Amino acid sequence: MARIRTLEMRDIVKDFSGLRANDGVSLKIEAGEILGLLGENGAGKTTLMNILFGLYRPDGGTILINGEEVVFRSPRDAMQRGIGMIHQHFMLVQKHTVLENVALGFEKAPFFFPLRQVRRRLAEFSYRFGLAVRPDEPVWKLSAGEQQRVEILKALIRSSDLLIMDEPTSVLTPRETAELFDILKRMSGEGHSIILISHKLDEITRICSRVQVLRKGKVAGEAPMGEVSAEDLARMMVGRRVADSYPKADLPPGRVVLEILDLEAQNDQGAPAVRGVSFEVRENEIFGIAGVSGNGQQELVECVTGLRRASAGAVRLLGREITGLSPRQIHNRGISHVPEERIKFGIVPNLLLYENAVLKRHHRQPYSIRNIMNYPAIRRHAGDLVKSFQVATPSIYSPMKHLSGGNIQKLILGREISADPVLMIAAHPTYGLDVGASEYIRGQIIARRDRGGAVLLVSEDLEELFMICDRVAVMFEGRIMGIVDPRSGSFEEVGMMMAGAVEAAGGEATDAV
């Protein structure tokens, strides 16, 4: 089959139960190009690419390869025409080895003993493109960067001419990102074309030869990289100017609220995840924790909230030891928690909004009195939350699952703030939300701080941390690499720490390759 010289999508339309995700989108790419597909979350980038990869079928529009119309009924069809896709969440079987993952669904491998042939090919391709992987390791033992290399190899071995990459850098350290970009350049040099989905402007400007911006399911603009500025792109993406910082009251930090001393904890696999972490959070302070996810942030938060047992060290709240208490006891002492993966942890999708409005506080007065739920009080509270935190919902009687991500998060945040906590912990509170909702949530967190609250904010979004935090600690492999003042510190400094490059300079080689 002829290689892909040009690929074109024309007037693609896709509806999801009444919602138009793609509205007449067209796109064109030629061999050797790296096309940046830019847009906010929910702009329709991923939907468009899933259509190109045959996962969804468009409700309208056509796809042409080398000028000839093609119809993809499944990913198999797309792969046969030389299209490969690397999803944001890797499509890898964690328990299986690298080889088994590459062999999955690989039609050119023989039926019997497929791994033998896959091993040969894998060696060949990883040499040619400089992609080092260990073929017999189970995937769960690999770093995010290495898992991504497995995904790229999977696509290359299936002779993909066009590679779609969905937010490829979201799980990478800055150094791994640089390595990835080198690989992409080498691939484009060999005539592969690449579509890079991102919402990060700087990445797009660094690597892409051309950029196309989507907004609300439509094409908002398209240009060769040299002809537009980052500001232009930002405007196309959001449709208005973004606030680049948030006003904060000038308040000196108050007394110490949370104190963490030499904390150690293990992850689910029993490997050390938090390795001797110490810091404190004060009143009138937003203390940020930066770092690529998977470096112990989750375990740290779980230790503080009682969801995980620390193996050593201490957690103190207002000077009193809370290490090892149950989640309920810790909540009762005044820690509230906006959890990461809000739908998985923070709400009960099938229960109604008002029932969700008291989750975790349902055992306290006035919401339950002597073990009987006080639903009138609960409904009043839910009504207040909906009003004061601008939750868009038909009513408090709606099942929680019918709310959008942003409104779910507003309710959770409202629920946790309204508990008037001594300390509020928020993990990735704006992840996956649109600009409007993110701004609102950041504003609420700052308001909490300005009223004397202490906030521990875990985020992967450096910009966000720099915009709203008073101090930012950087976690890498279970340790705190340093604490930075956002007013004086630089992005680059933090980026280096996130990659483990400051403390470990010359010492441990941290990136396993």
Next chain:
Amino acid sequence: MRFESVPRAGTSRVLEILAPALSLLAGLAAVGLVFLLKGLNPLFALGEIFRSSFGSVFGLTETVTKALPLILVGSGLALTFQAKFWNIGAESQLLLGAVFSTWVGLTWGPSLPGPVIVPLMFLAGFLGGALWGMIPAALKIRLGINEVISTLMLNYIAAELVKFLVVGPWKGASKHGYPYTDDLPAQAILWLFPGTRISPILLVLAPAAAATLTFLIFRTRFGYEVRVIGENREAARYAGIDFFRTSLLFMAVSGGLAGLAGTGELTAIHHHLSYPDTLSAGYGFTAIIVAWLGRLNPLLVMVSGVFLAGIIVGGDAIQMSLGLPAVTVQVFNGIILIFLIMGEFFLRNRIRWVRRTPRHG
């Protein structure tokens, strides 16, 4: 051309009632098909079932007799199913209830007056079922043992235990050759409405239990926590809910209610412990369908309990008249349950035709 399913944005009240009702009809049609394959006239057989259970005063009283244990057990199952804890062991929790109350009745019955011994026996029945029910809860929460397997294994063990008791150590001196214990003393036996097998005590107890359970599930903190566990275990952990305590408690309640049903069967109907399949007409299993058909709401369980009791009574009747085995009722149970969960799908999804070539599968 092919089908495609689209999730519904919301479900209407009408549909909530219509879906199970239609599933039930479809299920009955499938049962008719089974009769047809067996060489019987399906309309006649199905008609016969409902005529004998709902078509006469005697039939109705028998239906009520069997509805009472189903409502007791089904209300308890609604509670555990709310937590997505699949208690398939109600049958043995019922048996253990009967065993405990037999022991109390035979040991203390002769020396205590009725108003004392009867409540004691019910208490013992509740305790027996509750203890037996708490075992799988503990095994699941502490050791991660699948509750379906553990409750089923406990069913077999309890059944053998009862057999062992009635042919061995507890075999009645007055029951030559029969696998029974001695009869309970007269004051330990419930008064029945004349000409029926309905005891006024059970007639009050079952609906009262259903009402209490409704309150428990939908109005108390415990019920709230049970529903949170059932709908999202991770969120339950986040919310600080104690799985161990809560699971022990709901299995104690569910097992206890099954135990009460066992006491009821013993004191109102049989008057002695006997073989497991004599003691219970598969109530523990039929109650699974009762709970499901009642949409895990004990108030609706009262309706579905009567309906399935009717099927048991009708099933018994056609067994006699058409010479079918006792397990025939299981055919109804299985088929109706399958159709109910299929109906669930159509409640949650709209089906539409898509005029395109099929993708695959």
Next chain:
Amino acid sequence: MADIVFSILVRTIAAGTPLLLGTLGELITERAGILNLGVEGMMAMGAVTAFIVTFGTGNPWLGMLAAALMGALMASIHAFVSVGLRANQTVSGLALTMMGIGLSGLWGKPFIGKPLAVKMEPLAVPLLEKVPFLGPLLFRRDPYFYMSVVFGLAVWFVMKHTSLGINLRSIGENPRAAESQGVKVRLYKYLAVIVGGMAAGVAGAQLSTAYSKSWIEGMVAGRGWIVIALTIFSLWEAPRAFLGAYLFGGIFVLQYMLQPLGISPNLLAMLPYGTTLMILLGYGFSSGGRRRMHAPAMLGEPYKRGEV
């Protein structure tokens, strides 16, 4: 003494064979991410079907074939409900068991107490049967035994060394990853459930036309549930399925051996069920993490395609 050991082993193998067949079937099903709790019902239907067909035709091979088809038919109901409609697999499996027990009782009633004229007779394997001790033990058995062993080896080989096996295992772990590589996830799931049903049907056939030669209502007696437990015990690997099946076969034999000692038959009848609990208990105490490591990650989770 050697005679007694020999006879115990022979009976262990006979009692273990249906468990092995059933466990292998459930293992395949669960590897595709589908939990089928209907094994008890499918075995009952297999047993009654094999019996009726063998009774009618005088050919136990036809009985076996019919049982396999019946198992497939029952399993395809579960496949439709759990794969096609993404319904709750626990409830669907329970319903299947109820249906199987009920229908087998209904259809088998006229045959209760009628012995088969012919049952599945042992077949000697030429040459190998001459090996001392092992020959008569392993190579003069009935075809069900040979089939179960070959099936077990085949399952092991296919899972480990073929692309089919890699795809199937991946589906139970991460169906989206498989789908994204163009694997027909739903087709695999359907087929795995149906093959599992066929194995359960054949396991039932062994009970009514080889292990014994009569049909008794409720003759499966919880073996279907033991199979579910054995699947956990096997850590979803065929070699350990052999171990578990023969271990339990031995317990069924032990039950009869202890009877002359004057222990109540009812207490002895608890043995297999009690042992099942004990084994799960042992797993729970010693290596809960290990067990969870091995279980297919998406077991029992409904899968909807296209939700990436």
